[in-house]
Amino acid sequence: MRIGTIALAASTLLFAATASAGGHGAAAATPDFSGITHGRQAGMRMSGALMGSMKAAVARGDDVKTQSFAARTLQGWAKSVPGMFPEGSNQGETSALPAIWSDWAGFQAASDAYLAAATKLATAAQAGDKDAFSAALGEVAARCSGCHAKYKIM
Numbered sequence: 001m002r003i004g005t006i007a008l009a010a011s012t013l014l015f016a017a018t019a020s021a022g023g024h025g026a027a028a029a030t031p032d033f034s035g036i037t038h039g040r041q042a043g044m045r046m047s048g049a050l051m052g053s054m055k056a057a058v059a060r061g062d063d064v065k066t067q068s069f070a071a072r073t074l075q076g077w078a079k080s081v082p083g084m085f086p087e088g089s090n091q092g093e094t095s096a097l098p099a100i101w102s103d104w105a106g107f108q109a110a111s112d113a114y115l116a117a118a119t120k121l122a123t124a125a126q127a128g129d130k131d132a133f134s135a136a137l138g139e140v141a142a143r144c145s146g147c148h149a150k151y152k153i154m
């Protein structure tokens, strides 16, 4: 009788521990991605601002070396893009399409192509090569819209 009571108490404790672990598990399965979502949207808008200022510099006929910092910043951002889209982060206010996760290889390829174009841009700026810089700028712009067409709500 007494042993039965202890066993019952022990199994109750075990159940409580399992239930609370289950609770933590459920919380970890639905993390709050709002910081990442806002961060990637801000990064995307900043990349738009950089594109605008670099285009204006070309139109003014500036030495493209003056755009080295902007181009390197864009390159650094391009490197971070896939990591800004963790699985499950299409909640709340976002225009990220579910296709990002159902076609991760395609999204990764779009990110890689973007990074390759941004790297050309940074190299051309560093070298002060205006023609290569203009060409790379056009290539980067095509990568922006190419990815949006497939993976972003327009």
Ligand code: HEC
Residues within 6 Å of the ligand: 037, 040, 041, 042, 044, 045, 047, 048, 049, 051, 081, 093, 094, 095, 096, 097, 107, 110, 111, 114, 140, 141, 143, 144, 145, 147, 148, 151, 152, 153
């Ligand atoms: C590899 C894919 C990809 C590339 C490349 C890319 N974007 Fe995006 N962009 C997205 C996705 C996905 C979103 C939606 C993000 C969200 O709302 O969570 C987005 C959102 C945006 C937004 C809206 C942000 C907001 O306020 O909600 C702007 C502006 C933007 N991108 C500009 C650019 C520019 C400019 C480039 C190129 C220099 C670029 N993007 C390259 C995928 C990409």
